[in-house]
Structures are given as C-alpha cells and as structure tokens.
Amino acid sequence: MSPRQEGTRMTLESTTLDSLPRQFIDAEKVFNLRDVGGWDAADGKRVRTGRVFRSDNLGMVTEADLDLLVNRLGIRHVIDLRRAEEWEIAGRFPEVDGVEFHHFELLHVKWENIGRHYPAGSDVVPFLRQRYSGMYEAGYQAVRDSLDVIATGEPVLFHCMAGKDRTGLVAAALLSVLGVDEADIAREYELSNFGIARWRAWRDANIGKPATESGLTTPAEAMLETIAEMKSRFGSMRDYVAATGFDQADALREQLLA
Template identity: 45%
Template sequence: MTERPSKDHDNAEAGASPRPPAVEEPRRVVLGAVHNMRDLGGLETADGRVVRSGVLFRSDMLKHATGSDLERIGALGLRTVIDLRRPDEIALHGHFEAEGVDYRHLELRHLRWELFEQEPATHDERVLFLRQRYSGFLESGSDAIRESLDLITNQSPTLVHCIAGKDRTGIVVAVTLGLLGVAEADIAADFALTASGQQRYQAWAEREGLEVFRGLTTPEEAMLGTLQELRSRYGSFEGYARIIGFADVDKLKDALLD
C-alpha cells in the first residue's frame, strides 16, 4: 500500500474537533496506525438474535497500517474488503491487497463535499448538512450499497471502508444493520463511536508530524435523522432494499446472525 493523508469529506471536512462518545467504545480492533476499525458483532436485533462476531468489520482506510497491524488484520480471516472511495482517492492513497482476500472497489457515488462553499459552523448546521448528504447517498450510491450487501451476504467475513470509515462506510453499515433488525438507536450509537477514531487519528498524525485536518463530528442525531428519512421515503429498510434490487434479506440474516 502507498497512501498519504487526504483532505476528504470522510476525514477532513471543516468543523469543530470531534468529541468522544459518552459511552465506552466497544468492539474496537486495536491497531497502531489504523484508527477506526471495529467489529459489528454483538449488536442485538429486535427479535432477540445477535450479530455474529468476526463476520462484519468497518474501518478507516488502511494506508498507514504497520506490519503488526497487517498481521492483526490478517488474523481476522477476511474474505472480502470493500473499498467505497473514489478512483482518484485510490490513485492517490493506494489500496489494500492481501493473498486470499477479494478486494472490491465499489465507489459510493456522491456530490463532492469539498466543493460546497458554505461550511456548517454550529452543531445543528452540521447535523442538517450530514442528514442531507447521507440521504443523498441512499440514491446516488445505491449501486454500491446493493453490491456491498451482496458481498456481505455471500463473502463474509467482510471489511467495509472509505477514508475515515465514517460517512460512506456509515451508510453501508447502517443499511446492513437495519436489514438485520438492529435498533436504529444502536445503529446511531455505533456511528457515533467514530468520534473516538477521529481523535485517535488526529493525535497520531500530530505525533507523526503530519498535517492534521479537523473533521465533522459524528452526532447520533445525524444518523437517526437519515434513518427516519429512509423510512419516510421507502417505508422500511426492506422497502429500500427492494427498490435498489437487493432481495436476499433472509440470506443476509442467516449469514450474519447467531
């Protein structure tokens, strides 16, 4: 991998420094130079089942991963890595390669955030900005979301990542967990945990003498509002899945739930 830091919306939009979540961060995969990787295992569903540990992971990009980090990632037994970044981001930063792991580039298409002239300044403005962008992801990125769901269903254990593992990754993971039956409050709480990953990245970059970009926070309200918008537009997670062409919800549950 040959990658460098990027001023991208997933890692570098304007705004206040992220605050850590109020609850202790669970399920984190502790690595030296990858700052936001965690296992989605252990989350409960409405029907009393549990997301199986070791089958679905989310992460920031792996460009700075050390040798020991790569050994730890290799021990996860991944079959598939889904990269949601743009082609220019991959050209700039490189991508993950490992023997026996199916690397898939599934660009989640979206408006380029860095082209917006108005930067959200207050907490409420940031929440609104994220809700608007995330709701847009559900349509502009529907092909990548559908293909990600197919791979997660058929080729787990799977790792999903973008730049910071926050925005594009957050939407793919949210839809997946919603289809599994995880409560929306728990989906939003997991999304909010990325604030700690952002802080770890910023502290690490400062120690390494790299330019540090301050990113938008990951407020639970932004994800909750996005999921509310999903239900308003499509009726349910299953309704959204049907519209984008994903029909294997039962198979997804069999693959990921205990």
C-alpha cells in the same frame, strides 16, 4: 445484552486510547477499525461478531496490521467505497493472497464542490442528513453490492477514508436489514468519534496539528434523522435496501444472526 446495556456510556472525555469501546480493534495505522457485530437484533437474536468489520483508510497498513486483518481476524473480502482518485492521495489495500478486493464507489457529489463549509454545532445534523440521504440514493449500487458480498458469510471489511460517512451508511443499511433498533444503529455510527480522535492523536504526534481543524464528527442525531428521511422516501430502511435491488436479505440474516 446489547453494547448499550453494558454499563456507563463512554465519552471522548472519559475514554483514553487504551480504553476504547469494546467494538474497536487496535491496529498500528488503522484508527477506526471495529467489529460491526454484537448488537441486539430482531426476534431476540444478536448480530454475530467476527464476521463484518468497518474501518477508515487502509492505505497505511503495516505488516502487523496485515497480520491482524488477514490472519487473526480472517478477513477474506475488502470493500473500498472511495473514488479511485482517493487512492493516489491515501493509498489502498495491497494485493494479498486469499483476500478479494472490491471497489464499489459510493457515488455522491463531492462535498468540497457544494459551496458550503462544514458547519459547526447543531447545524451539522441537518447538513449530514442532507448529504447522507443524497448519498444513499446516488450510491445505491455500492450499498447493494456491499451487502451482496457480506451475504456470502465470509469475513468482510468495508471502508472509506475516515470510516464514518460512506462506511457508516453501509453499516446502517446492513444493521437495518438485520433488525437492529434505530437507536442502536445511531450509537454504532456515533462510535466513529472515537476513531477520529485516535487518528487525530496519531496525526498530531507524527505529522503535526493543523492550524485549523476540519469538521469531522458523527452525532447520533444525524443518523437518526437520516433514517427518518429514508423512511419518508421509501417507507423503511429495509424498503430502501430492497429498492437497491438487494434480494439476499434472508441469506444475510441467516449468516449474521444468532
């Protein structure tokens, strides 16, 4: 069964940091680390686990975190989707023997430059749909290049800052090629709410809670509307991925479906 069929759906209210959804992998200073596999896919197959991972910023990784990522999970490629200038603020994954680092900046207009505050409530869904569809078009090369690395079959981790927006778009493109249902793609995206909650708990305990909380949320509806928007532009998410120049869809499915 797929993750959505395995019992009562968890909520932030009912889930503690010790009982996160099973996709999550506990680390000391990586808060939104999880396996992208396990979802039902096309033709009765399932996305393999232990192959593709996603996370938030890796600039604070501890020695224990590195051991987890490199030795226990066996990650051989780290893809950083951020701007290089973000490394100056939050750091980047260190050089590690046996791990190839890739910098594929997912280009987009900086959100802080668009002259709009991060909306609250239901207004966040159209806001994110607009941002995400624009990011898919401007950042298509990062999507293509990330999928090329994933198609090699070696364990990969891709990430951005919070691990929700740029990372979520690459994950959605990947799962679309693999034939995962749109509703499950949206559920996978929505899981970042748990990672954000974990980061906020660590921040509040170690840095202090800010006077005002920035808007960080991943409602499933935002991904569903983004997918619908891309279908209106390209015909389907698979057609969008093909338009990026990615031509390893068969290899990707061979590597990641079981």
